[in-house]
Structure formats: structure tokens, C-alpha cells
Amino acid sequence: MAAKSEKVQLFLQIFESILKAREIDVLEQDYTQRGEAFFHVSGAGHENVAFLNPYLIPDDYLHCHYRDKSLMLARGVTSRQFFLSLFAKDQSHSRGRQMSAHLSDPSHNVLSLVGPVGNNALQAAGLAEVVKNKAKNPIVLCALGDGMSQQGEVLEAIAHAVRETLPVLFLIEDNNWAISTKTQTKTFYDHPEGPASEFYGIPITRVDGRDPLTVYETFGNVVTAMRADRKPAIVVFQVSRLNSHTNADDQRLYRTTEEIEETRRRDDPILFLRKWLVDNGVAETELDALHSRLRDELRQEAIDAQDSPEPEPCFTAKADLPKALTDPAREYRGTSDGDQITMLEAIREVLKTRLSWDEKVSLFGEDLEDPKGDVFGITKGLSQAFPGRVRNSPLAESTIVGVSVGRALAGDHPVAFLQFADFFPIAYNQIFAELGSMHWRTDGGWRCPVIIMATCGGFKPGLGPFHASSMESIAVHTPGLDVYMPATAGDAAGLLNAAFESQRPTIFFYPKSSLNDRSAATSRDVARQIVAIGKARIHRKGDHFTFVGWGNTVALCDKAAQALEKAGVTSDVIDLRSLSPWDADTVVESVRRTGRLIIAQEDSLTASMASEISATVAERLGGQAQIRRVSRPDTHVPFHFENQLEVLPSYKRILTEAVEMLGGKLTWIQDKAPEAGFSFVEAAGSSPSDESVTVLEWKVKVGDDLKPGQMLAEMEADKAAFELACPLEGKLVEILVPVGDMVKVGTPLLKIATGNARVARKPATQENPGTPSLELPASATIAKAPASAALPALANQGPVAGIAGISIAPGSRKVSNEEISRQCPEWTPEDIYKRIGIESRFWANEDETAVTLAVKAARELLAKHHLTAADLTAVFCSTGTPVKFTPSTACLVLAELSRGLTPQPEMQAADINSACSGYLYTLQAAYDHLLHNPAGKVLVLSTEVLSRRTDPADYQTAPIFGDAATATLVVGADNAQQMLASIDRPVLSAKGENGDILRVPLTGDGYIYQDGPKVYVEAIRHMIAQLEAACSVNGLTPNDLDLVIAHQANQRILNAVRQKTKLPVEKVFSNIRNYGNTSSNTIPLSLYELLPERRPGKLIGLTAFGGGFTFGAAVLHTL
Template identity: 55%
Template sequence: MAKNASAHLETLKTLYRTMVISREADLIEQDYTGRGEAFFHVSGAGHEATAALNPFLGPQDWLHCHYRDKALMMARGITPEQFFLSLFNKDASHSRGRQMNAHMSSPELKVLSLVGPVGNSALQAVGVAAAVKNDENQPVVLCSLGDGMTQQGEVLEALAHAVRETLPVLFLIQDNNLAISTTTKGKTFYQTPEGDAQEFYGIPIHRINGRNPESCLECFEEVVSSMRVDRKPSIVVMNVDRLHSHTNADDHKVYRSPDEIEAVKKCGDPIVNLEIWLKSQGVKDDFFQGMAQNIRLDLKKQASLAQRSGEPAPTRTALKPLPSHLEYTAAEYRGQPTEKSEDNLVMLEALRDVLKKRMADDDRITLFGEDLEDPKGDVFGLTKGLSTAYPGRVKNSPLAESTILGVTIGEALAGKRPVAFLQFADFLPIAYNQIVSELGSMHWRTDGGWQSPVIVMITCGGYKPGLGPFHASSYEALAVHTPGVDVFMPSTAGDAAGLLNSAFESGRPTLFFYPKSCLNDRENATSSDVEKHLIPLGKARIARSGKDITLVGYGNTVKLCLQAAEALAAQGAQAEVIDLRTLQPWDKTAVATSVEKTGRLVVVHEDNESAGMGSEVIAVMAERVTRPFQVRRVARADTYVPCNFANQLEVLPSYKRILETSVEMLGGQIAWKLPPTAQKGYFLVEAIGSSPSDESITVVRWIVKPGDTIKEGDYIADFEADKAAVELKSPISGILEEILVPEGHMVKVGTPVLKVKTGEGEESFKPLTKENPGEPLISGLQLGAPKASQEKVLSTDPKGIVGIQGVACVKGSRVVTNQEISALCPEWEAEDIFKRIGIETRPWVGEGETVLTLATAAARKLLKQTGLTLSDINLILVSTGTPPAHTPSLASMIQMDLNKDETEPLLVPAYDFSSACSGYIFGLKQASDHLKLRPKDRVLLITAEVLSPQTNMADHGTAPVFGDAATATLLLGSGRLGAMKLKVLETALGTHGESGDILKVPSDPKETITMDGPKVYLEAVKYMPQLLTDACHQMGIEPQSLDLIVPHQANQRIINALRQRMKLAEDQVYSNIRHNGNTSSCTIPLCLEELIPQATAGQKWGLTAFGGGFTFGGAVVEVV
């Protein structure tokens, strides 16, 4: 305890104020959720005494907090404003609205990101401690837990690892006796049915009373001071009472009696108890008087500002951007193998050398996994020699996959570059919680604030005798389904080295699958300059070019596809073999280009068939490929990999199955001529390896010679396999007739090495060790385009396809705020405007700007983006309700401006049309009709609206609403499929007449806009859903199946009503009206300009609009 009583008292007074701020913030959050303005709240009431730890922490310390640690996080420096921004899921929140409100994060303060699966934090905290243990400023790492989460297996693993490695982690357990409604007394590792435990895994257990915060300081000070010296873990159990329900979605009156609730309120409130204690120490009433009320007033202002702050834009990726040298178009280098095989590296050696060179250049790189240290150096030998070369940086893990992932994620958060090893892909599910909840989501949920660039090395796959269930799976579909991680599976040494370098360069979490059957494959070796190897992400390798059928594989299946392609080539059929290499991202363009050429697609993968990569590849091709094509999958059935090798070859994709499938798709027939067997009375002894991953052996010494009599079990030769030495024992008795492979020669496993003469009737069972179905006898192949009448044909008629290449927008340069509108139109306060219509600012034309200047600027911007000129355009359509004149048309004026530098006029048809706010969708329909007849044309669709000059500033119904903008969209026909970013799939239009009594924009620019807002609202919410539904039904889908709906941005009330009427999720309807206002026919393209750069291929978006007249439109577009 601090000896200075005055300083001690000041510390407690500061603590008291922090606790009151936390409590008042809780109450304000409860108020907002109670009235439906926020949706989720977690109370820290009763847990505020954790803030008593803060005086003993420094900036060097790390905190992994509990979700009730609001007071501690505020004491650390996270502001109430940040809690309120998180409450309302705002753009300025630490997660940009992605995290639930109690799951805070602050990289600047070393407050790690909280996540929903409670207990995950423990292994991360241990990983951080492992990374910073030896820092000179002696940091400690807090891992704050609730009593319920202490029973998570990962928490117990973390405690064990902290003891095993002597790590400075303070496990602070806040015990309120409840895990939501489940009582925990006597059911934890620190309190068993026999009573309180005094230690756990050798860690002494300290106990403090969090109901009396003043009593906690001494324990915290002693524990932290001790940890800074001995660097050992500590456990502190803080007994507290939870004063409120678990969350606003819970009602503790259901499972707590009124007496219990009253008792904890009376005796368990740490703020009340600390106030009593402070007063007993002479603190005057002046200190307390009005504090809570003043704090509450200040917090309410902060909450109100947070509530009115900006909304986040949705993000459609969980990955950080790639550096340019790893993007799809970047150059690659896969090595240049020499003719001397001994100078080349197999995959195992190439991966090891990449790790070795990377570790030499970057001391942040560590390796962690089972059996990695010398002398074993990994069960496959991948890390052999590395722990000797880099002591302390290559460490054996416990047999606990969650620990491997959780610890390395923590190390990465602390700035290390760890590589985690999972011994077999079959153990991936054990670690999957840490992968999907932490590794994949970290960048996304912290908006890049925290990075966890862990590379997870995973051996995978079958095709070797001796492998079976739990040692032969691949699980890549599970990995690919996980957002936020890159997924690789190379088939060659060059790609393995290049992709491992790319994983280090990308700084992104990576699941790196490497097939054990490829590790020692000398046919696909690479050169020794592995430090130069680099592969762009999402770029496939064309392993063999062809024009008749496309075979897509990765990992083990690539060599099977190549083998099938060789057999087809002998019959004149050219198969294109694509090695995906990277599965997330994967090369949609390469596969689509190939299928456009061949019209036949076979996807081959080891993982089981349902929801596998084959399904994904075929689905995307169905969306992208424009010609009719046939598809088939060759994959593992929905079962496990058996150990019986003959059964394994039947269950897994095989050369035989791939070839038979390909021949069938090519309209041919196939039979098999069985392979020859040894002569009667003779037996061929084959080369064996030391393990399933061995590909080849070298004969070191023959212990026998021709003419020797050998018996079954005799020791007859020494081999050197890829992994270890092998003593060959005879599988049969007889006379050695011939040595087929001399000493010093290398051959593949399974090659005959001896010929033995056996007696009559003497037999030895020879187990199957490799696939050998015999010689294929193929006939009747029908090359060229597949017949449309054949089964399993997917067809998209390219003639009717219309697409959007780009959208460019220009807004008025004057930004008008609600304060300015309020000054012009005093009936509305600035805050009322935003609350009623969702608009905060709107663009108006500035000095020298007109509808023509905006429109021309938008067109020029688009032409520059697409690299085109006016001479490349075949039709100009202009939607406008505010043309500068009836004649000439605005379209003609735009055309003249765009062509003014040319000596000769271009006869490009151009005209205006007016459909008010629905104009963009009407324009899409007109452009589509034109392009379906002229598929090689380009149409420039312009929307141009300048409404502010005709706005009545005294009319509160129109003054705040309208903005000025112009947009340009380039539409293409099916003759230019490759340039499309969106496909226009369907449109639906409607109009019913209106005299102008409800909504009118006068032709006389001196007159002002009039609008009956309530009647307009009724028209909008009735017909916008109807027209979008009509467009969807024309395609045979429901609007609820759309990935996103982009409505005309009239006002936020109409957008919200549309969403509610159509029963759509909040994130399914796009809104950017806040800073654009209603720009009439420009609103939808303004949205598209924002959406297209971050779009995901295959998504379908609905567009819907209404406008004066009344006009209505619906459309469906698809991201290419």
C-alpha cells in the first residue's frame, strides 16, 4: 500500500470519479436502448472496481479486457464518446460500427480487441506476453475474465501455457456468481465443491472484494510489482455483484429473487461503498455534491453528438488491401529448375529454405507447432535445422491446436510475425474457433487497428498407403468459407516457395495448405533461389494449354489432371489444365476465359463434394461464362478418407475417374487394359519409403547378390528415403534372379528393384501402393463445341447481355449545411432536419456552375477513366428535369462541349428525356433496348439535375431536400463482355398520370418547386417495392434474395419505410443521402460510384426509384 496517505486518498477520489462516469454512461446507454434508439447494451454496474488496477499500470502494459470493464477502460483512456459511438455503431467508432458496443479496442492504449466468444482472449494474452516478456520496461499483460468463461478449455490451456513458459499474465477473474443465469459457485477451477482453491497449476490465487474498491489497491500493487520482477503469471479473483441484468436483452428478475436483487443493490454497489469509505476518511460533501448530475449532463451531450454523427459505409471484404507487387497483374517468378536434379529443391526443401532466409532477415519471425525443434525438425522434416540456427525462435508447442493459433495470434498483435504449424489438416477443426473468430475477423472488426498476419502451415491430403482418417483430409472448403484469410494450396515447389514469400509480403492472415504427397516430388522441383520466388495472389497457373476441355485442380489433384490430359492428347484432344494455387482469392478470370474457349469444365478436389470448391467454381462460371458449357465435379464423396489404400483411391479423385469423366464429356467411350503382372513363378520386389510422404529412394547398399537364396523377412538392402534411412526386408522367399536398380541410383517409391524366382505355388501378398488402372482404350471423342442438347449444360445467352463499364459523378461545389437551411427556413432547427429526413449537408451549384458544366464534367471524368473519346460513343441519352433550354437540348450542348476540340462534328445521336427521379432506370431501359440490337455499341447515359435555384427557401418541405449533381454511365453490349463491371439483368417501368398538384418542377426557372410531402411519401412506399418486385419476378427470384437494394435517395424516411415494407435487413438497403441530399435522377448512380469499387463478383443488386409524374422503375444488376 502506498505510504503517502494523502496520495492514496487522491487515487481513490480519482477512482471514484471514473466509476461514476462509467455508471452514468451505463445508465444513459440503458435509456437509449429502452426507447429503441440503440439496440444492445452491456452493463458494467457492480464491476467498476476493476479500475483500481489502473494506477499500477503503465503505457507499456497490455490489456485484454472483459466486456464489463467499462470503468477500467475509461481509466485507461478510452473516452465515453467512444463507448457512445460504439453504442450507435457509428463510423467514428473504433470498429466503424462493426462490433457490438461493449467489445472495445484501442491500439494506441494497448487495449486489445474484445470478441463475442468469451475466453478466446486468454490465449491471445499469453501470446502477447510471450512476445513482450523480455522487454526492458517489464510489461505485464492483463487477461480479464468472468467467472463463467473461466471454464472454457482455451482459458485453461492459456493458464497452462503461462505456467509452462513463465509468462507475465495477470488473470483477473471477476466473480459475480453468474454466467448469465447459471450459478457458478463451486463450479470453477478456483472454487470447487470442496471450497476455495489456493492455487492452480502452481499459480497462487489472490482474492479481493470488488464491492469495496479501497481494499483492492494493495493487492493489485503487490501483484503487479511482483510480476514486473519475477515475470510469472498471477491469478486474482475479485468478488463482485452484477447489479443489472446481463444485457438489455436479459431480465434477471426471471432467475433472481426480489430479495437477492435488493440485497446486491444494498450491499454490493462499489460506488456507494467507496463513497461511504471516502467520507469516513474526511472527504467533504462538496466533493460528491452534484458530481453525478454534472457528469450525466456532459455525457448526455456526448451521447447526443455521437448519435448524430456519420453512419459507416458497408464493407464487403474482411481483408486488408494487397501491396501492388502481389496484385493479380503483378509479375511472378516460380524459379528456373536446372537439368541437374541434385541442384533443385523439392517442395519440402524449398519451404524450409524460404523460412530460413526469412528468419535470417527478420528477427520478428517465430515458428510454433508440434515437434518442430531439432532433432525431429517436424514430423515431415520441414523445420529441420531451423531451431539450431535460430535458438528460441522455433518452439515445440503442446499438443493443443487452439494454443498454437491463440498464442501466435497474440504474438502477431504484439508485432511479431509468427508462423503456426498444424501437423495435419484433420486437426484444423480443433483450432477453427481461433481462426474464424480471431484470425479472420481481427482486421475487419478493428478497421485495421489491429493486425494478425499469422501464417498457418497445414499439411494435408491423402494418396499414400498408411494414411487414413484424421491424417488424410484437406478441409480447404472450410478454410475458403472463412472471411478474412487467404488460402493457398500449391502443387509444385516453385509455387510453394513463391506463395510462402507472398504470405510474408502480404501481411495478411494466411492458411497455407501443403500436400504431404507433393513434399518430395522431384518432378516438380524448383531452383535454389527461393528468396526471389513470388506469386501474385488470386492468379492461377496454366499448367497445360488446350482448347477442348478445361480441367481445374490444385494441390494433389493437379498431377492427376495432367496425367489425364496426357492420355487425352494421345487421342487428339487438347485439355487445358489450370492449377488454382490460391483458393482465396481464386482466379475467376482465368477459369472463365478457359471455359469460354472449351465449353467443358471439370473441377477436381480432394475435399468432399458438398459445398466444396467445385461447387463454388461452377457457380461463378454459371454467372460469368456467356456460352453454353458442360460441367462436372470429381471430388471425394461425402465420407471420410479410409486407410485401406484401394478404398482410398476409390473415394478420392483419381486419374482413372478424371479421365473417364473427361472422355464422357467429350462424347467418347473408354475401357481399360489391365497392367501386366510378373511372370508366373517370379516376384518383383518394389522400393518402399520410410513414411507416406516419401516420393523416391536411393539404393545405398545391396546386402544380397544374384543367385542368393533369400527368405521372407531377410534384411536385403539399405535405402535412403526422403525422410529417413530404410532397411528393406524381403517380402517373399526364393532365389534372387536379378537386381533391377544398381547402388547409387534413385527411383520412385513403388518401382521394382529386385526380381525373385519363387517356387511353384509360392506367393506373397503384394499390397496396392499406387494407382495403376492400366492402359486407357479411348474411342469416339467428339471434339469442338459441346452440343447444346447434351446433359449438364449451363447456358447464358450472350446476345441479350447489357452491362455497365463505369460510373462517374460530379456534385455542386457548394456544400450547404442544415444550419444554413435553418437560417433560411426557421421552421426547422438544424437537428430536426437531420432527424426528419436524414440529410446533414447537400451539394448546390457554386459560382459559374450550371447543369451543363456539371454534366460535361461528369462525362469527361468517365471518358478519362475508361480511356475513350466521344468518337467511341454511339448514343448519348440525357435524363434531366432542369434543362437550360427546350432547344437546343442539353444532350446536344454536352455533345458540342465534348467535341469542341475537333475540326469535324461527330454525328452521334443525342437526346434528352424527362422521367424525373426515375430517370436513371428509364435510361437503363432505353440503353438496353439499343444495345441488344447493336451489341458492339457504347451508350453514354447522363443524368443532370440542378434543383437548388428553383427551391423555395421559405418552404420547409422542399428547402432542405434537394441537391445538385450530374452523373455519367457507360453501357456496353454483349460484344464487349470483358469490360463490364455490372450486368443489367432486368428492368421494369411504370407511370400513372398526375397533374402537378402533388409534385411540380416548373419550366419557368423563376418559379419554385412545389411538393405535397405526405402524398409523395405514399406513392413512393407503395410503388417502389412493387416495381422492384416486378423486375425480380421477371427473373424468377424474390427481392429478399438480393444482396443489396439501392433505392432512389429521396429522404431517409422513405428509404426506411421501403426497407420495413419489404422486410429487409438494415444492411441490405444502401443509403448515402446524408451528405448528398435528393439529387433526383442522379441519386442511384451516385450510390453505384461508391459501391462498384468494393463489390463482390456474383452479387445481385436491386435498383428502385419513383419520381414526379408519377414515374416508377425497378431494375436488377449483377456484379461481374
């Protein structure tokens, strides 16, 4: 047989990818028709797109069309990945989150597909910006359908590629249908008068997608030219869609049967390629054998994928934060010493620092370049200092964000500027569908650390609709985004630094009215300043009120608090500053003390951030607080400034609400009007963001006659120098501000004698309701908080029982994930840790049993406390793996501890089999014993040897379980001085289950079995419910706890408990990484680590769930 030419060999390889794609289609369609899968997109007719692959290099990026199975397979995406995605399996690229046709493979630079079609185009342009000048001249593929090619963002992307000369291959796979809509003559490349030859100056190349040789050569010519000239290209790849749009579509509704059959006979690319191969010497039998082999292999792959593990739900769309970024102890917001800078200057300096530190940082937005340097001056000087990295964008917000997303996917750290928050909706598609979802939908495979910066808010004359909104409620409602809004320069610098460090997508709103506020300035060392993400700042401390604000409203809340303090009412003023995540604990604890809450926000009222805060406080305090929202009503911000102040949450409105909540009366004493015949010229800025002005030179003198429009002075504002013109007619009688002085906008500068001349009404430039006069009820009636809202005190009689010490005895053999993986090849060591959070576990040696481990732990504990078995009054043991049923494990351990003692001690001893909840069941038994025997000492044991009851080849159980024993000394009230922590009586419950979901069999009677998804659901629900029940005994909620120790079943369950209780990461303890799931041992193993390092006065919640089903919870009070 003659050797095949290189081209024939290449075409045969491509034929294999194409056959695979078609057979995957067939299997997907079969599974969906059988109801075993739910979504399928056919690529039939588009398969010759795989002929692009020979011209691609590893550094190229591919933003594929959802029908591009063959190209993705040729690129290196495995066929198994298509089946894992079809069945939404845990090992799929998205862990079952993405629809099955929307693939991603970071290892091959195959970018993540998403539902809103055409979203890939702007990202492709951003990627191309980064790779344009890279070695080897990479290109970026942007594959589009004929329907999606008409999306506005696609047209923006093509325009951007032309503007910036970017190597993007816009490949339009034209099958003449957008689902059921015919696209011929309705696209930018196919007009009613005929096909277009170019678009935005890019020549349009057309190719018959059926003909393999023509496709191969055309792709080669286009890609070769792009690598040489680095310009964009448009290729219209003319194909036919051989099947329905998806399994949810039936093309027979809009195409005749004859047309469908004729299209399949005439336009199937597999038939064309097969003929070419046969014509070039490949035997029909070889092609048939290849097809048969692939069909069999793919069928088995589909079966294997269908049998692979199911995913567990994910309750967050964000990557975990490093602990350092949430640690309040690291916070540094600058000092008040030395030279001070405003928020505007602080933001600029942080950006300057980050640009100098990291060449991957870039800024992109409207009017950023010098000499303008942003409409508010934020970026002034930066484009000169960092040429090419601080760039003006077109007036196209979707382009600004979409291109920035693309840059981030290529490894850059872009900062995208939206000139006003009001323009947020224009870019929202890219924010919601791409920026916020990228981490979640790729399970962290792609990172998108874009920072979007936008000025926001009103409170300045000259602002109005679409220039004065804040938009934070939309932003925080978007999953996956961090959202910040600082009120001070220090917080602006600290939060912006935190955003850069977090590598998470962030919306950074900054209030334009605060940009030049020198009363909230910071020191120049902004590179050092850092703010803990998700932690509020307590701006003022008090007892009677809690005010919560962010951005502009913080200063207004503080002003209201100052007015109340003069009347003897003190307040907490909390600057939330981080809106997602937000510091619910700080707010709730403040309101628990004060009993009154006012939330002030600029955003509109309904479904807002203020509504979320109100609901959270109400849920956690059970309606024990008065709550008011001072917000913009559900309307827009008007241009008329006095109306604007009435609509927005002004100082007057906030103070009025507070006085009403106190049952008082508020009146306003107005400033004296100017004497008749006189008027004042007040300081004005050059723009709405100006806070202050400086007199550079007076152009008039006392005694001058003034006319409207006459120049009065040269002034310098925060943003620019300007000339101050006279607004009225009269004689200048007094200059109130000397040359060189800086004053606030609105300060009187000149006194003018106007006589009988007409004086136009001066428009308001700032809020000035007058001086408040408060009449409040007698101070005795203004309680610090409603009695019902106060934290209940512990019982006066002292603790009934408490933990005096714990010892542990893990199995002697440490088993790594590598060893487990050798037994369970379905999971790699990395898979095990990624799925269950366990790196290693301890297993018992051959000579170790549940009894020997328990004896070891008990002896160590008694020796540590200088006790013997004779000093004990009871032994309670939790075990689900006893060595025998009689004697009990408790009695067997007691016998070993009693050796050599005369007389042999007698006491209550019993086993409790409550599986993973057993420790809490034994604690309740100890509590009840000590309630009636306060001088008693109880030995509480937990001991489990589970490794011998797991199937070593079962990846569902073998990696999870470990062996250990613990011994806890629980003492009564007479020995309270020995307690490390007191115990509230545990709350226990159970729900009968016959073992179909979770069972540990007798030795020799099979292996541990669990139905993972069902156990997951039951465990989360019951652990949270029991914890809430245990807390409610003390009038608490889980959020009042300082730490929660949940049964260490697996890390996903721990994460779910944390997320559903809305607890921060640091409040849910985890040590499963080093021990695995040791059943009833997990809680005492955790306490063994924690209690020696305890701080007094802390509340620790314990909660567990076990087979049976059993569940329980308790609260410890550290002493």
C-alpha cells in the same frame, strides 16, 4: 478548504470513471427497455476493477472482461464510444458490427472482446510472449469471469504462461454466477473441499472487490511483482453481480427478490468508495455535484450518438489487397534451369528467407525444432539458424493458433503449424472466432497476419483417418481467411511469399504427397517467386474439356487429360491453387469454350469447394455446360490403401467420368503379371511423403539365398536413410537398380526366384489401374462446346452507334475534405474519405453555371474533332440543375455553339432529367436517332451544378456532390472508323418515388435531401439488375465484362456492387476520389479517363441509378 492528498485525488478520479460506468449502465438499460437499443450488459458490482488502472502503463495490453466499463473508461476509452456501440453506429469502433458490450480501442491497447468467452486467454499469452522482454516491462491483462475461467482454452493459456514464464495477469472477476449457474466450489480455484491456494504453481491472490483501499493496494502489489519477476499471476477479484446477466436475462427467475435487494445494499462498490472519500475529507456536496454533472453530460452524449450516422453493410471480412499482389503480370514461379528443389525445400527456403528478412517472423508448432525439424522435415535446420524463433509447441492446437493470434496483435508476423489438416477442428474456435473475424469486427483497427500451415491429403500408404484429410471446404467457408493449396514447388513458394506480403490471415495447406515430387520442382531463387492472389494457373490448354483441381488432384487431372489427348480430345487443366479468393473468371471462361467441366477434390462432397465452383459456373452460364464433381464421398479416408484410392478422386475415377461425359467407353489393360515362380522387391520409402529413394549400398549379390527380414540394402529416401529388409524367401536372380540410382517408390529393385515358397500378397503402394483404352464417338460428334454455350457474335451489320470522343469541364474550384470538415465538424477529413471514398471535388465558381460548363466542354470537343454546330444532327442534354426550364439547357448550349454561323443550324435538341441515370438516357436517345440516321453526329451533354443546392452544414450531402459538365460525340454507322467504342442500345427503367427518399429541390426551395440507407439499398439492387439485363442482350453476364463503370455515387456503393456481383476489385472502375458524385457526369468522366487508353475487343459495362427513381445500363465494345 484543505488540499486533497494525492491518494484522495486519485481515488476521486477513479470514482469519476466508476460513476460514468454506472450511469452508462443506467442509460443503456433505459434505451433497451424503450426499444431504442437491443443489447445491454451491466458492469454494476464490478466497477472497482478501475483501481488497476493507476498501475498500468501505455505499453500494457488489456484483454478486458465485458463488464469492465469502468476500467476501459479509466484507461481512456471515451464514454461516447459506449453509446456509439450501443446504437451500432457508423462511428463506433466496429462500425456497428460487434455486439455493443464487445469493445475495442487500439489506441489504448484495449483488445477486441468477442462472444465466445475465454477466447482472450490464449491471445493474452501470445501478446505476453512478444512484450515479455520489452523495455518498461509491460504486462498483459486477461480479465475473466468465474464461469469462463473453466474454458479449456483458459486452462491451456494458464499452462502456457507457466511453461514460458509470461507476464499475464489472469484477473478472475468472480461474482459467483455464470448467468444462472452457481460457480462456488466448481472452479479450479474453488474446490468442493475449499479454496485452492495455487494453480499450476501460480499463487492465487484473493481480494474483496468492494473495498477500494484493499483493491488498490492488492493490485499494486501484484503488478509491481510482475514487472519485476515477469511471471504470471492469478487474482480472484471477489464481487457481486448487482443486475441481471444482460437485458435478455431476468435474474428474478433464479434469485429471490430479497437476495437481490440485499446484495445491492451490501455489495455496491460505489457505496464503499463514496464512504471512503467522505471519510477522507471529500464533501458530500462535491460528490453529488460530480454525479449530477456526469449524468447530464452522458445523457447528451447518448442523444448525440443516437443522432450520428448509421453504418452501411460490409460485404467482405477481408482487408483490401494491394493491386501488385493480384497482378498476374508480376507472377514468377521460378524456372526449370539449373539446380531444382522440391516443394518441401521451396517452403523451407521461403521460411528461411522470411526469418532472415524480418525479426518479427516466428514459427510455432509441434516438433519444429531441430534435430527433428517437423515430422516431414519442413523446418529442418531453421531452429539452429534462428534460435528462439522456431519453437516447439505443446500438443495443443488451440494453443498454437491462439498464441499466434496474440503475437500478431502485438505486431509480429507468426507462422502457426498444424501437423495435419485433420487437426484443424481442434483449433477452429480460434480460427473462426478470432483469426477470421478480427479485421471485420474492428474495422481494421487490429491486424492479425497469421499464416497457418498444415499438411493435407492422402494418396500414400501409411495414411488414414485423421492423417489424410484436406479440410479446405471448412477453411474457405470461414469468412476473413485467404486459403491456398499449391500443387507445385513454384506455386508453393509464390503463394507463401504472397501470404507474407498480404498481411492477411492465411491458411496454407500443402499436400504431403507432393512435398518430394521432383517432377513439379522449381529453381532455387524462391525469394523472388510470387503468385498473384486469387488467380488460377492454366496448366494445360485445350478445346473439349475443362479440368479443375488443386493440390494433389492437379497431377491426376493432367494425367487424365493426357490420356484423352491421345484419343484426340484436348483439355484445359486449371490449377486453382488459391481457393479463397478463387478465380471464377478463368474457370467460367474456360467452360464457356469447352462446355464440359470436371472438378476433382480430395475433400468430402457435400457443401464443398467443388460444389461452389459447380454452382458458380451453372449460375453464370445458365446451365449451358455439363458439370461433374469427382470427390471423396461423405465419408472418411480409410487406412487400407486400395480402399483409399477408391474413395479419393483417383486418376481412374477422373478419366472414367470424362469418358462417360463424352459418351464413350473405357477399358483398362492390365500390366503383365510376373512369370510363375518369380517375384519382385519394390522400392519403399521411410515415410508416407517419400516420392523416391536412392540405393546407397547393396548388401546382397546375385545368387544369394534370401530370408524374410534379411537386410538387402542401405537406402536414402526423401526424409531419411533407412535399411531395406527382404519381404520374402527365395534366390536373388537379378539386381534391377544399380548403386547410386534414384527411383520412384514402387519401382522394382530386385527379381527373386521364389519357386514353390509362399509369397505374401504385396500391398499396393501406388495407383496402377493399367493402361486406358478409350472408345469415343466419331470425332465430328465431339463438339468443342455446346452451341448454346458459345459467346454470341456481334451483329453482322456492324455497330449502330459509337463514342468518337469526350471532353469534360469540372467546376473551377477544387474543394478539399479539410474545407468540407470546417463546414461539417461532425466529420473529420479522414472520416469523410473513410466513409464515402472522396478526397476532393470540384465546385462551380460564382460565374459558372450548368450552361457555361456545358458550353465549355462542348466547344473543346468540337474543336478537337474539327467540327462546328452545323455538323451536328442532334443535341441531347442530361441535367437536373437547369438554369431555367425554357429554353432548355440543350437549346441554350446550341445557341452558344451556333454564334457566328450562317445560316443558324437547326436540329433536334432536348433536355432529359433522369438524375444520375441521365447519361444513359441520353445515350439511348442518341442510339435511336442514329439507328435511322447512320450518317448523323449527336452531341450528348451532361451538366450538373449541385453544390448550390446542398446544405453546407449537412454532413450527409455536403461532402458528396461535385459540379461538372461533359460532352460526348456519338456517331452512327457511316462513321464507324471514328468510334472508340460501339454502344449497345441502353436498357432503361424507372420506379416512381415522391421525393421522400431522394430529391433535388428547385433553386431557393431548400436543399438536396437523401435517406442514405434507403438510397443505398435501391441503388445497389437496381444497378446490378440493370447491368444483368443489358448483358443478357448479348448472352453475357456481368462476369463476362472486362470492366464495369457504375455511377460513382460513393465508394461504399461501388464496393457493394462489386461484392454482390462477385467481381474482382480491378474490374470495377472508381474515380470518385477526385471528383465526388457529379450525378449524370460520373460515367462520362470515367470514360474520359479510360477510352484513350483502351485495348480493342474489351467489354465495358455501364450502370447507373438516380433519383426518381431512374436506372439504366449499357454495354460498350472497345474498337
